[in-house]
Amino acid sequence: MPKKLHTTLVNDTHHSGLRFAKRTYLPRIVGLGTGSFCVGSVMIEHTTPGWLWLLLFINGFIWPHIAYWKAKHSSAPFRSEIHNLQADAVFGGIWIAIMGFNALPSATIFAMMGMNNISAGGKSLFFRCATAQITAALALLFVAELPFQPQTTPFQLYLCLPMIMIYPIFLGNVTYRTSRKLAEHKQAIMQISVRDGLTGLYNRRHWESLLSNELESFRRYRHKTTLILIDIDSFKAINDSYGHSVGDQAIILLAQELKQTMRAADIIGRFGGDEFAAILPHSTKLQAKRAIERLQSRLANNLFPQHPQLHIHISAGIAECDDTQETPTQWLNAADHALYEAKKNGRNRVEIAE
Known part of the structure; x- marks a missing residue:
């Protein structure tokens, strides 16, 4: 020892x-x-x-x-x-x-x-x-x-x-x-054990267990449920230009804005690094897209008084649950692919999985 x-x-x-x-x-x-x-x-x-x-x-x-x-x-x-x-x-x-x-x-x-x-x-x-x-x-x-x-x-x-x-x-x-x-x-x-230490949101392990529960709920009650993956654009550049303390502050601010934008019933988690995830029960993909657009509008405000030129931009991938997604991993992969498309198509945008 x-x-x-x-x-x-x-x-x-x-x-x-x-x-x-x-x-x-x-x-x-x-x-x-x-x-x-x-x-x-x-x-x-x-x-x-x-x-x-x-x-x-x-x-x-x-x-x-x-x-x-x-x-x-x-x-x-x-x-x-x-x-x-x-x-x-x-x-x-x-x-x-x-x-x-x-x-x-x-x-x-x-x-x-x-x-x-x-x-x-x-x-x-x-x-x-x-x-x-x-x-x-x-x-x-x-x-x-x-x-x-x-x-x-x-x-x-x-x-x-x-x-x-x-x-x-x-x-x-x-x-x-x-x-x-x-x-x-x-x-x-x-x-x-269930919360992320920096943001207070659900950590990835607990959030994924809640994702499994929502998939089971969809299969039983057939209500619309949508998954969103969110990523901060050019996060490495923020860390490199302003320091890791500002990078952490950006993560905390995004978490706060997420909680302000989403409903109380929505399940928000920090998926890892600068990536976040949200489950929106009883919501369609279009409703989820409007929620992300509201979030982007809030982030357009000056959130860093000491760095007025700094703004947080996000990309998001949305996947509405359907019968083709037999496992939580498949549902996540659909949202992750949509997020990849948002990054590839110019960032600071939202893509919906087909």
Whole structure:
């Protein structure tokens, strides 16, 4: 693997891990903070040493910041954060054992941690952390010979309510925002896969798939459909005389004028380089020709204020769909041949395929 590519992949993995750690930071603050009240509701009704109260405070209110700092400064933040989640599970098991498996606080802590682990890493992380939590709880219960006291008092129930009510709502909001971002990223990727980066029109691959659909539609419903191929005249001369930036600007301007001239139902794509294509459903070849003539009139205006002598001229080939075109390639070839004739006959003109 090239060194530059390897470095890029490592950086992407690092940034992804940092985002993951940041995503779990706030849920950990809220979850462990409210969870401390669940544990404290049991400990306060029994004789509890001061060092255990200090440990509860550290775990509930200081550990979330230590965990985030640890992941943030790790060379592998994602792996570090997974270890943090496992540590959360072990601590959860310890508190469940110290509470003597008190029913409601124990079930609340187990359920909320499970919810957090599923949202963070799916079923795999949930089972790993649940196993660690149960193992820690049972081991401490038997090793320290702690009493088994599953009864929940009304006072303990009330102090569990903040976690039961607040944490699911907070985690749901975090999950919702994450899903929104993923949906936006997915939409952006879909746009990249079907759109041309320079003009925003359909790229050739996607446009050709739409061409196949229109051919099938013609065969089924027998409605008139016309294909147009458009090419900028003397485009190489524009690049040579004015530079590639002006050439790109010419392509962008033509795309904009195409969108202004054609109907919303027309399917416009950048076919490659300075060549464009449009499918006009429910249109005859004469209607398509009039559309190109309107486009030529718009292009006759001065579109380059810094280069008033520069005008965009186009040639176009038109092919109306009929029964002789059995494949999209044959339909394209008919329009391409008409475009060739337009170029051969002097350019800046429109030819219709026979």
